[in-house]
Amino acid sequence: MSTPLRGLGPLTRAYLLQSFRSRTAIFWNLVFPMVWLFLFGFIFYRGQPTLMMPGLLTITLISGSFFGVSYLMVSEREAGILRRYRVTPVSATTVVLANAIRALVTLTISVTAQATVGWLVFRYEVNGSLLLTAAIMLLGGAAFVPLGMFVGSVAEDMRSAPAISNLLFFPLVFGSGAAFPAFLLPGWIQSVMRIIPSSYLVEALQGVMIRGQGVMELIGPITVLLLTLVIGAWLNSRLFRWETTQPLDKRAVLTTVAVLLALFLAAAFLAPAFEMVTRPGS
Amino acid sequence: MIIQVRGLRKQYGDNVALQALDLEIEAGGVVGILGPNGAGKTTFVEIVEGLRDATSGSVSVLGMDPASQGPELRERLGVQLQKTALPTELTVREMLDLFAAFYTSALPTDSILQKINLLSQADQKADTLSGGQQQRLVVGIALIHDPEIVILDEPTTGLDPKARRDLHGVIRELREQGRTTILTTHYIEEAELLCDRVIMMRSGEIVADGTPFDLVGQSSESSTIWIHVDGDMDPAPMIAAGVEPLGQQGDHHKFATTDPTATILALGDMLRSQGLSLVDLRLKRPTLEDVYLELMGDVPADDDQAIDDGAGS
Structure with a gap:
């Protein structure tokens, strides 16, 4: 009998070998985060390394989730590699999970490298628990990787994948307070920003790293991230395509987009109650 | 009967790729499917593999329905796709090990490497192999789980004569082992050389079916x-x-x-x-080629590649 997860270990291992051996992957996973780090550290956040880190780490997680994951999925499908897997007994769940694990491992390497070099060069401080910081980053990656895979499933080819990724990447980075501190903006704009999923990751990371808050104080953003993860994972089980000739389940796309939108609207509405719109350190 | 096809029809929009195909294939031997592009060869084998759904009609492979029992069937079916790519950055051995892991049981990697004569290239990355070596690897992957039925979709297209002959050796061995092999090809002499049974297709229909010897005997060519x-x-x-x-x-x-x-x-x-x-x-x-040309004579070459591509999406 075929078990739904047979081959998960070897396929994940093969994916990771591919990522570690590919020069392009090494550039995006290791060099690119350093470029952001030095851009932020030496120019945008000169002299304020502690304020810089939550947004910077969020950007690394988002760009890794969107560009890394969606490009790899689309190019594998376009080349016909997924089609080759399809004529073996391997299940779609196995392929999706292996992709997700690969993404989480490479994201972990990216943020660890960025955080380490950032500390060595800029000496930022972490006011809360290091363990909670790591857990929130992992949760953030786990919440955004499925959204990147969503792009990978929806995009028809390597021409549309970058377009869709960029369309989502810019609001996620610039509308979330990741690229510049949101507390500088008027309160109502900050509320509107709560519609952007990544603002919860920025919020949670700022909470633990800058304000030194604990799990219970950050339960609001953590819940939103967890729900994003659950909805996104469900979405991928519905949308995965071995071949572009397979029709996209448009109803599943619309349902999920609607559910995600409802989630973020509800969260935006509740945000003040979570005390999520606060100036760091206040 | 290892494969049974009844009234199989496949349509892409207005394009009819297969029209009411009836076919039975017995266990053992090499069955060649010949025909120009657009004849429906690839559509047919991909329905057997469960990669495409039929518009109507029924297909039974090893007693299973490929569309609904895919994972079970694929345990016993070895496939080389016409258009395919292998994962990048992996060595030959890693690639075979990866595919072996997808099956309940698989042959030792070294025995496959030996069969496809790639033992000395085992630790080389697959993209550094020559065209012929890559094609042997692709066929090796199709054999990793010791399948009862092997489907090779134009395995020798684009290979040089030496590489083609090497692959012919692999196919002959499959036949000696009593496996059922289905081979689509453009090369008539290849079908004549390797196949126990030749099925000629044209515009989604079977126009000739028999041993190469019988087909030549039926020819009206002098x-x-x-x-x-x-x-x-x-x-x-x-x-x-x-x-x-x-x-x-x-x-x-x-x-x-x-x-x-x-x-x-x-x-x-x-x-x-x-x-x-x-x-x-x-x-x-007269050769099989004469028979072929007699039957296909007025089909324009490269007629409607789109049908074999399954395009029209």
Whole structure:
């Protein structure tokens, strides 16, 4: 009998070998985060390394989730590699999970490298628990990787994948307070920003790293991230395509987009109650 | 019957790729599917593999429905796709190990490497292999789980003669092991060389089906006979016997006939009556290629590649 997860270990291992051996992957996973780090550290956040880190780490997680994951999925499908897997007994769940694990491992390497070099060069401080910081980053990656895979499933080819990724990447980075501190903006704009999923990751990371808050104080953003993860994972089980000739389940796309939108609207509405719109350190 | 197909029809929009195909394939032997692009060869094998759904009709492979019992069927089915790519950055051995992990049981990687003659390339990245080596690897992956049925979709297209011959060796071995092999190909001489049964397709229909020998026998094409005799010959009696003289080629007189046996007997009589002896006699029967061209003659080459591509999406 075929078990739904047979081959998960070897396929994940093969994916990771591919990522570690590919020069392009090494550039995006290791060099690119350093470029952001030095851009932020030496120019945008000169002299304020502690304020810089939550947004910077969020950007690394988002760009890794969107560009890394969606490009790899689309190019594998376009080349016909997924089609080759399809004529073996391997299940779609196995392929999706292996992709997700690969993404989480490479994201972990990216943020660890960025955080380490950032500390060595800029000496930022972490006011809360290091363990909670790591857990929130992992949760953030786990919440955004499925959204990147969503792009990978929806995009028809390597021409549309970058377009869709960029369309989502810019609001996620610039509308979330990741690229510049949101507390500088008027309160109502900050509320509107709560519609952007990544603002919860920025919020949670700022909470633990800058304000030194604990799990219970950050339960609001953590819940939103967890729900994003659950909805996104469900979405991928519905949308995965071995071949572009397979029709996209448009109803599943619309349902999920609607559910995600409802989630973020509800969260935006509740945000003040979570005390999520606060100036760091206040 | 290892494969049973009833009234199989496949349509892409208005394009009919397969029209009411009926076919039975027995266990064992090599079955060749020949036909121009757009004949429906790839569509047919991909329905058998469960990669495409039929518009109507039924397919049973090893007693299973490929569309609904895919994972179970694929445990026993080895496939080489016409259009495919292998994962990048992996070595030959890593690639075989990866695919082996997808099956409940698989052959030892080294035995496959040996079979496809890639033992010394085992630790090389697959994209550094030559075209012929890559194609052998692709076939090796199809064999990793010791399948009962092997489907090879144009495995030798684009290979040089040496690489093609190497692959022919692999296919012959499959047949010796009693596996059922389905081979689509553009190369008629390849079908003639390797196949126990040849199915010719044209515009989604089967137009010929039989052993290469039978198909050649059914041909209305004529055989050619050359004779070289030790003196001056008057070919007039042959015309009377209904044989068409095609003149002389060097020392040889050339005749066309649809009944070589009768013609050779008549030639013997004629030579005896003219007091001549035979120096050389050659007979060329119509080839499978003649049969093929006879059946496909008016199909434009590369007609509607889109159908085989399954495009129209």
